[in-house]
Amino acid sequence: MYKILEKVDYSDDVYMQVIEAPAVARVAQAGQFIVLRINEEGERIPLTIADFDRDQGTVTIVVQAIGKSTRQLQELGAGDNLANFIGPLGIPSDIENYGTVVMAGGGVGVAPVYPIARELKRAGNKVISIVAARTKNLLLWEDRMADVSDEVIVTTDDGSYGRKCLVTEPLKELCDAGGVDLVYAIGPGIMMKFCCKTTEPFGVKTLVSLNSIMVDGTGMCGACRVSVGGETRFVCVDGPEFDGHQVDFDELMARQRQYLEQEKISYDFYLECRGDAQCLA
Amino acid sequence: MSGIDKNSGKKRVKKTEIPRTAIPEQEPRVRATNFEEVSLGYTREQALVEASRCLQCKKPKCVAGCPVNIDIPEFIKALEEDDPAAAIAILKRKTSFPAVCGRVCPQEDQCEKVCLLGKKHEPVAIGRLERYAADWEASEGEAAIPEIAPAKGKKVGVVGSGPAGLTCAGDLAKMGYDVTIYEALHKPGGVLVYGIPEFRLPKSIVQRECEYVESLGVELKLDYVIGRTMTVDEMLDDGHDAVFIANGAGLPVFLNIPGENFNGVYSANEFLTRANLMKAYRFPDYDTPIKVGARVAVIGGGNVAMDAARTALRLGASVHLIYRRSMDELPARREEVHHAQEEGIDFHLLTNPLRIIGDQEGWVEEIEVIQMELGESDSSGRRRPVPVEGSELRIPVDTVIMAIGTRANPLLTKSTKNLELNKWGLIVADEHTLATSKEGVFAGGDIVTGAATVILAMGAGKIAARSIDRYLQGQPLLTAEEEDEIRASQEKAAAGAK
Ligand SMILES: Cc1cc2nc3c(=O)[nH]c(=O)nc-3n(C[C@H](O)[C@H](O)[C@H](O)COP(=O)(O)OP(=O)(O)OC[C@H]3O[C@@H](n4cnc5c(N)ncnc54)[C@H](O)[C@@H]3O)c2cc1C
Ligand SMILES: Cc1cc2nc3c(=O)[nH]c(=O)nc-3n(C[C@H](O)[C@H](O)[C@H](O)COP(=O)(O)OP(=O)(O)OC[C@H]3O[C@@H](n4cnc5c(N)ncnc54)[C@H](O)[C@@H]3O)c2cc1C
Ligand code: SF4
Ligand code: SF4
Ligand code: FES
Numbered sequence: 001m002y003k004i005l006e007k008v009d010y011s012d013d014v015y016m017q018v019i020e021a022p023a024v025a026r027v028a029q030a031g032q033f034i035v036l037r038i039n040e041e042g043e044r045i046p047l048t049i050a051d052f053d054r055d056q057g058t059v060t061i062v063v064q065a066i067g068k069s070t071r072q073l074q075e076l077g078a079g080d081n082l083a084n085f086i087g088p089l090g091i092p093s094d095i096e097n098y099g100t101v102v103m104a105g106g107g108v109g110v111a112p113v114y115p116i117a118r119e120l121k122r123a124g125n126k127v128i129s130i131v132a133a134r135t136k137n138l139l140l141w142e143d144r145m146a147d148v149s150d151e152v153i154v155t156t157d158d159g160s161y162g163r164k165c166l167v168t169e170p171l172k173e174l175c176d177a178g179g180v181d182l183v184y185a186i187g188p189g190i191m192m193k194f195c196c197k198t199t200e201p202f203g204v205k206t207l208v209s210l211n212s213i214m215v216d217g218t219g220m221c222g223a224c225r226v227s228v229g230g231e232t233r234f235v236c237v238d239g240p241e242f243d244g245h246q247v248d249f250d251e252l253m254a255r256q257r258q259y260l261e262q263e264k265i266s267y268d269f270y271l272e273c274r275g276d277a278q279c280l281a
Numbered sequence: 282m283s284g285i286d287k288n289s290g291k292k293r294v295k296k297t298e299i300p301r302t303a304i305p306e307q308e309p310r311v312r313a314t315n316f317e318e319v320s321l322g323y324t325r326e327q328a329l330v331e332a333s334r335c336l337q338c339k340k341p342k343c344v345a346g347c348p349v350n351i352d353i354p355e356f357i358k359a360l361e362e363d364d365p366a367a368a369i370a371i372l373k374r375k376t377s378f379p380a381v382c383g384r385v386c387p388q389e390d391q392c393e394k395v396c397l398l399g400k401k402h403e404p405v406a407i408g409r410l411e412r413y414a415a416d417w418e419a420s421e422g423e424a425a426i427p428e429i430a431p432a433k434g435k436k437v438g439v440v441g442s443g444p445a446g447l448t449c450a451g452d453l454a455k456m457g458y459d460v461t462i463y464e465a466l467h468k469p470g471g472v473l474v475y476g477i478p479e480f481r482l483p484k485s486i487v488q489r490e491c492e493y494v495e496s497l498g499v500e501l502k503l504d505y506v507i508g509r510t511m512t513v514d515e516m517l518d519d520g521h522d523a524v525f526i527a528n529g530a531g532l533p534v535f536l537n538i539p540g541e542n543f544n545g546v547y548s549a550n551e552f553l554t555r556a557n558l559m560k561a562y563r564f565p566d567y568d569t570p571i572k573v574g575a576r577v578a579v580i581g582g583g584n585v586a587m588d589a590a591r592t593a594l595r596l597g598a599s600v601h602l603i604y605r606r607s608m609d610e611l612p613a614r615r616e617e618v619h620h621a622q623e624e625g626i627d628f629h630l631l632t633n634p635l636r637i638i639g640d641q642e643g644w645v646e647e648i649e650v651i652q653m654e655l656g657e658s659d660s661s662g663r664r665r666p667v668p669v670e671g672s673e674l675r676i677p678v679d680t681v682i683m684a685i686g687t688r689a690n691p692l693l694t695k696s697t698k699n700l701e702l703n704k705w706g707l708i709v710a711d712e713h714t715l716a717t718s719k720e721g722v723f724a725g726g727d728i729v730t731g732a733a734t735v736i737l738a739m740g741a742g743k744i745a746a747r748s749i750d751r752y753l754q755g756q757p758l759l760t761a762e763e764e765d766e767i768r769a770s771q772e773k774a775a776a777g778a779k
Contacts, residue, residue: 023510037467043559043568044467069568084467086504215559215569218465218506219690220531221551225542232535232542237692251542254643258544262570269565 002036002085005058007077011137013065014108015074016050022057024049024087030115031093031209031241034059035217037084038072045069046214046236048112049088059085062111062140068266089217090240093207097124099181102174103149104130104167104195106187110140112209113186118148126150130170132187136161167191168198175202182207185244189256193249200245208244210235213256226252301403302331309623313594316479316562319620320384325363328413332361335405338397343407346395349740351375353392353407360410365417372414377448377494377739380419380486383412385477386736387614419489429497430457435753438463438521440507440693443471444735445527445726447494448742449749454497456750462494463505463516468558471529473735475558476550478588480595481617484557508693513700513722523721523749526708527742530727532690535683536580540637545572545645549581549589549684556592573598574679578648580634581684582606587617589682590626600626601676605633605653605666631655631666635673637681647675687732697722707731713767714748714758715741723748 006018024034033048051060065071076082093116101120105113110131121127129149133139134157146152153170154162163170167187174180175198183206185195192208199206212224212235219237226235229246233239305321306312312319323331335357343353352371359368372379386392388408396404435458439450442464450460468474470487495501507513507528516524533548535541552571555561559569577593579586582604590600602621604611607630611618622628631653638647652672655664689706701709701718708717708724715723725741727733748758759767 023505027510041560041567043570084504086465086467086506087509089506089509215551215554216466218509219692220533221554222533222535222548223551227542251643255542255544257642258572259570262564262572266565266568266570 001081001083004076004078004080004082009074010062010140013074014062014138014140015065016060016062016111017073017076018058018060019082019085020057021059021085021087024085025052025054025057025059028052028054028059028088029092030095030119031112032088032090033112033217033240034061034085034087035089035214036061036073036082036086038069038076039083042072042083043069044084044086044215044217045073046089046211046217048209048240049115050111051115059087062108064108067263068270071267072270086217089236091238093119093241095119095123100126100128100179101182101184102128102130102171102180103145104132104171104183104185104187105140105145106132106167106185106191107134107138108140109187109191109209110145113184114141114144114148116184117145121148121150128174129153130155130167131162132156132167132191133161134158166194168194171195172198175199175204180204184208189249189253192244192247193253196244196247196249206244207241208247209240210242210247210252211240211256212252213258226255296334296336297398297402299330299334301334301406302327302409304406304409309620309625312480313624316595318483319480322416323409323413328360328365328410329363331406331410332357334398335361336398342395342397343392343405346392347375347407348391348734348736349375349743351392351411356414357405357407357410360414365414366422368410368414369418369422372411375743376736377451377742378415378444378490378735379411380415381444381473381482381490382736382739383408383410383415384482384486385614387734389615391736419486427455427497429455432459433457433753435459435522436461436520437749437753438516438524439527440513440524441465441471441527441529441726441728442469442491442501443527443529443726443738444473445529445738445742445745446471446525447491448739449525449527449725449745450499450742451494451497452743452746453749454494454499456746458750458753460498461500461502461521463502463507463511465504465506465528466558467503469501469503472531475554476585476588478553478557478592480591481588506692508696513693513697513719517721522753523723525715525742525745525749526693526717526722526724526728527726527738527745528690528693528728530687530689530707530732532688533683534686534688536634536685538634538636540639540645541683543637543639543645544643545574545679546637546681547683549579549585549682550687552589552682553585553592556596562592562596571596572680575599576676576678577601577680577682578603578634578676578678579682579684580604581686582611582613583684583686584613584617585686586682586684587613587621587626589684591617591621591624593680593682594624594626598680601629601678602626603629603632603634603648603650605631606663607631607655610663629676633666633668634681638675645679645681647677648681649673649675687727689728689731705731711758713744713763715745716748716752716758721752723752 003020050062224235227248356368356371393404469491533550555571560567561571573596577598579590652669653666656667726738
């Protein structure tokens with residue numbers, strides 16, 4: 001059992017949880033993820049390590065509720081327990097002094113960007129962060145990003161806060177101005193795809209963190225496979241970070257839709273029965 | 282049955298006259314729609330009859346046919362005398378999990394293959410009797426609590442809770458060691474729990490075996506990925522006096538044909554893990570989904586392929602099994618092939634997949650295959666299948682399951698210093714002691730042999746426990762007698778080769 005120590009709702013759908021998992025926190029590094037299971041009937045869902053505290057033995061996750069499991073998780077709070085919490089998984093980010101790095105985070109993608117930005121800053125990079133969201137109340141961790149960045153640019157699709165534009169606009173401007181040595185783009189598949197399209201003509205190396213569907217997270221099932229540079233790779237053990245210019249995003253996004261039909265059944269079943277023991281039985 | 286032996290007419294009924302006792306099974310049409318166990322096991326009466334068939338050979342060939350040399354005539358004798366408690370005690374001298382082996386051992390290639398009765402008649406149903414004794418213990422026997430030696434004050438770490446890891450851990454605990462198993466998944470049992478389906482090996486049996494090992498004092502740490510949560514080197518630094526690596530060979534292999542990343546293409550590992558470990562067959566009561574269309578193609582011909590095919594069938598699909606060699610070469614257990622045929626799996630033998638064809642949205646639509654014919658024999662003595670020109674054919678399918686084998690997962694081995702691997706990434710371990718190139722580290726099961734069998738993995742667990750015990754007591758890993766024995770057998774083999 002893994003205890004939830006703290007829970008904060010950032011909006012109706014986005015929340016943060018701090019979980020007691022000393023074995024994971026002990027060796028967690030920026031860029032890695034965990035797999036958790038809520039209860040005995042639960043599926044194994046992968047979530048990025050948004051922060052960790054080795055002394056306290058805790059790991060922080062930031063989650064967007066988009067389906068059954070993430071919604072059910074949202075309903076748990078401090079004092080509740082998770083059945084399983086496995087990690088840290090995946091290969092950590094390669095932290096070096098690259099020079100100037102642009103960190104682009106879209107939606108909940110900002111959370112996984114944070115620990116990477118922090119480490120890159122520590123390593124001496126100049127960190128320019130673009131924090132993007134659809135609308136103001138979905139904007140995440142602007143303050144935390146400011147703490148670890150030399151400059152923060154905020155964008156919202158609807159202009160309710162910061163610049164009214166997509167994340168790719170300031171990204172293009174920064175590339176145009178020159179001097180960008182590395183870009184990190186983390187967020188929904190479509191956002192990463194267009195960030196990569198933006199940086200490609202400039203030849204600026206762009207790393208993305210892929211969120212393929214997973215089961216075990218240890219290289220055993222192959223559910224997470226993705227084409228990178230024409231070769232099949234497993235996101236959970238070969239990634240989750242890859243050179244975005246090599247990733248077949250269309251295939252990635254198609255593969256994410258594999259269970260749409262079942263996910264809807266599961267979600268409806270859950271909403272209908274929520275809390276109703278008789279219905280669930 | 283004709284060959285009545287006139288000379289052995291001492292007994293009232295000649296043993297050779299008794300036909301091999303059939304085992305009750307669920308009707309094929311019924312079981313094709315449920316996940317309950319296919320085979321129902323012998324009744325007491327049936328077990329008595331079958332046990333009475335054994336000739337109690339003075340030089341029993343069957344014992345040598347069993348990879349762990351179970352004292353087969355002895356345990357069968359006990360059953361014949363209606364003493365299943367004695368039978369189980371005899372079995373447990375050599376195997377930790379008779380309920381598992383009795384069900385899944387490829388008996389027809391091992392103990393039963395060489396049974397003397399099988400020369401002229403049908404062999405004794407050794408596996409079924411083994412299962413009977415184990416099931417009797419579970420339902421009626423008193424849980425025998427083995428003797429546990431006084432604590433030795435030494436700590437051993439075991440990586441993986443498959444048959445190799447569980448066996449080694451259990452044996453070491455009985456010897457008085459402080460043992461912890463580290464398992465990556467959220468349930469113990471290895472392939473027994475995530476791979477082999479419920480209808481062949483009920484998960485309650487695996488759970489019982491795991492609980493038994495825990496009852497011996499073994500600590501089971503789940504959710505622990507060695508190579509990530511902790512490395513083998515850290516285990517050694519952090520108080521473990523020895524480590525046994527038994528992490529299996531769980532990396533799925535794909536064919537590398539076009540279209541393998543279309544939606545609807547699964548590795549058998551993923552398909553079976555979703556169905557068994559995650560219980561997707563009970564979706565949406567269990568959260569993990571599985572997608573099986575109306576028509577499924579399974580590629581391969583081993584136990585894994587049969588399990589995937591029969592699972593897909595039970596989830597409502599009509600199933601094509603595509604295998605590139607002929608029926609004679611099919612590596613799956615005979616019984617499973619027979620069951621699959623009875624249940625209505627459509628076998629396409631001498632057929633090889635060329636590519637998978639998908640639709641606009643990236644979903645599987647068809648699989649293109651080519652007919653094969655048997656050509657020249659290859660180095661293994663098997664005739665090599667070669668494609669028949671112009672025989673390409675397309676089969677419409679919604680799902681394709683790749684069951685063509687597994688390899689070593691490099692996650693653990695890559696993170697371990699000074700661990701010698703062979704060219705397939707398997708750990709190199711001494712055949713007789715299972716010692717690796719790394720001091721204090723032993724390895725066994727599928728990670729050493731490549732994908733093999735439950736009983737071989739279990740045997741490896743026993744050898745490892747013995748070696749680790751000797752290592753921790755500062756003794757040579759092999760006794761002088763054992764070394765002599767090995768030398769003698771090698772000399773004999775060398776002489777034979779001349
Ligand atoms: C390495 C990795 C790190 C991740 N980190 C985070 C994170 O930090 N925060 C966060 O909110 N989410 C993260 N995700 C995505 C998260 O795992 C999924 O949102 C979650 O599994 C959905 O479960 P569900 O039952 O709530 O929704 P479902 O009902 O399973 O899915 C609802 C929708 O989400 C899509 N979907 C399903 N699984 C995934 C997936 N693995 N990735 C993307 N889309 C998916 C489906 O196609 C569907 O449209 C990460 C995924 C990976 C692989
Ligand atoms: C579908 C299927 C059907 C089969 N049918 C038969 C049959 O009928 N008869 C038969 O005899 N054999 C059969 N086999 C083969 C048999 O199951 C295996 O040979 C046997 O289980 C190997 O045992 P093992 O202990 O070496 O490894 P496994 O059973 O593979 O167990 C390894 C364990 O280690 C864990 N692990 C892996 N990596 C790590 C890590 N880094 N850290 C911690 N833990 C880790 C795994 O999660 C797993 O639990 C079948 C195999 C499959 C896949
Ligand atoms: S363990 Fe397997 S090979 Fe040995 S006697 Fe039992 S069924 Fe036969
Ligand atoms: S070889 Fe066959 S008949 Fe002889 S002891 Fe073994 S099981 Fe019995
Ligand atoms: S999630 Fe199973 S191999 Fe990556």
